[in-house]
Amino acid sequence: MEAKLVQKLQYPTWVDLDKFQRKRSGSVRFSRRMKEEKRVQVFISAHMQPSITSNRNRSVASEVSCTFKSFPASILEPGGFHAPLDEALILKNKSQEIEQYLDGRCIYLVGMMGSGKTTVGKVLSGVLGYSFFDCDTLIEQAVGGTTVAEIFKLYGEGFFRDKETEVLRKLSIMHRLVVSTGGGAVTRPINWKYMHKGISVFLDVPLEALAQRIAAVGTNSRPLLHHESGDAYTKAFKRLSSLWEERSGAYENANARVCLENIAAKHGHRDVSALTPATIAIEALEQIERFLKEEGEMPF
Ligand SMILES: Nc1ncnc2c1ncn2[C@@H]1O[C@H](COP(=O)(O)OP(=O)(O)OP(=O)(O)O)[C@@H](O)[C@H]1O
Ligand SMILES: O=C(O)C1=C[C@@H](O)[C@@H](O)[C@H](O)C1
Structure with missing residues (x-):
């Protein structure tokens, strides 16, 4: 059973199978402290509990926990974003x-709709210990919980x-x-005056990939896409x-560019x-x- 599990869960090569302890109940426990260059200490523990639902079908409940000094919850806790350990x-x-060297300056992510500003922004805020804000959400809150699509419909794009x-x-x-800024925030010069108080990062994603991502979730929440014909x-x-x-x-005004x-x-x-x-996020x-x-501002 162990071999099958190990293969399925793709443990990294440093996991020593001899360290797995088989319990009487049939469960398997593993724990290990990992040190790397004295700078990081990671403690990983795994507990796998087999449950027999019938004579033929066996399933295994596994619980893996991983802790790392000062690691943000968003990286390692259930429900958060899970990056592979090396990343x-x-x-x-x-x-x-x-x-x-950032000295508390804000990071502004700019890019076309669907470029991953929210997704990548949450990873960055987690590792930097920064708070995350999404401009579209703040606008919706400022207009009494009205969605972006409704704001466009009721009051127009200028509003x-x-x-x-x-x-x-x-x-x-x-x-x-x-x-995470709205896709069109880059179009007004005054917005750059505000964003240049921090550091702006342009997420440059090919249009085909953007269209695929947007089509996967539908275009309903994106008012600027409503008027076209054809499939999503x-x-x-x-x-x-x-x-x-x-x-x-306008995106070229950003301080840094991340080209996928x-x-x-x-x-x-x-x-x-x-x-x-x-x-x-690493890039x-x-x-x-x-x-x-x-x-x-930072030594080479
Ligand atoms: N690296 C990625 N690979 C695949 N899909 C991704 C990736 N990053 C984001 N996505 C998906 O693309 C969609 C758009 O991502 P996200 O909401 O982060 O983009 P955004 O730039 O904030 O969009 P918007 O400006 O429209 O709010 C989501 O469904 C998200 O899950
Ligand atoms: O690209 C745009 O102009 C927009 C992108 C979204 O984030 C929203 O800000 C709104 O739908 C407009």
């Missing part, structure tokens, strides 16, 4: 390296953009935040292409869909570090 360690080390600017103004006087992918791709024409220059095609090439992937939010931290060094 989690890189994220933690990199964020610790740059944190003091929404004014609220967006107001939200960015308020955020710009705060510290230690990761902010075609609708999304058409509108994203025209928005990109209008906005690509470059990351995929670096990791030997053909397709950006193979990239996890953790991998993208974001590296690009922030590069920016800080270029600005002379």
Whole structure:
């Protein structure tokens, strides 16, 4: 049973199978403290409890816990985002390296709708110990819980953009935040005045990948995609292409750029869909570090 389990759960190579203890009840326990270069100490424990539902079918309940000094809950706890352990360690080390040079400045994620600003932003806020805010959500709250789609329908895009600017103004006087901005926030120069109080990071994702992601969850919540015809992918791709024409220059104002095609090439992937939010977050931290060094704010 152990061998099957190990294969299924894909334990890393440092897990020594001799350290598994078989209990009388049939359950298996494993625990190990891992040290790496004295800088990290990880304690992993696993408890696998077989349950027999019939003579033929056996299932195994497994409980794996992993603790790491000062690791944020979002990385390791159930319900949070789960990065593989090696990526989690890189994220933690990199964020610790740059944190003091950030000096509490906010990180603003900019990019087209569906580029992963919310997903990656939550990973970044977790490892940096920053709070996470989503501009669209703040606007919805400011308009009494009205959804973005309804705000566009009831009051028009101009009203929404004014609220967006107001939200960015308020955020710009705060510290230690990761902010996921709306896809169109880059279009107003005044918004850049606020975002440049912090460090802005452009998540550059190919349009095909954006359209696939958006089609997977539907276009209902995205008012700017409503007017196109065709299936969800075609609708999304058409509108994203025209928005990109209008906005690509504006995204270049960001301090750092995270290009998914470059990351995929670096990791030997053909397709950006193979990239996890953790991998993208690591690249974001590296690009922030590069920016800080270029600005002379962090030593090379
Ligand atoms: N690296 C990734 N790989 C695959 N899917 C992803 C990845 N990152 C995000 N997604 C998915 O893409 C969709 C959009 O992600 P997310 O909400 O983070 O983007 P966003 O930039 O905040 O979008 P918006 O500006 O429209 O609010 C979600 O369904 C999310 O699960
Ligand atoms: O790209 C855009 O202009 C938008 C993106 C969303 O995040 C929302 O801010 C809104 O749907 C507009």
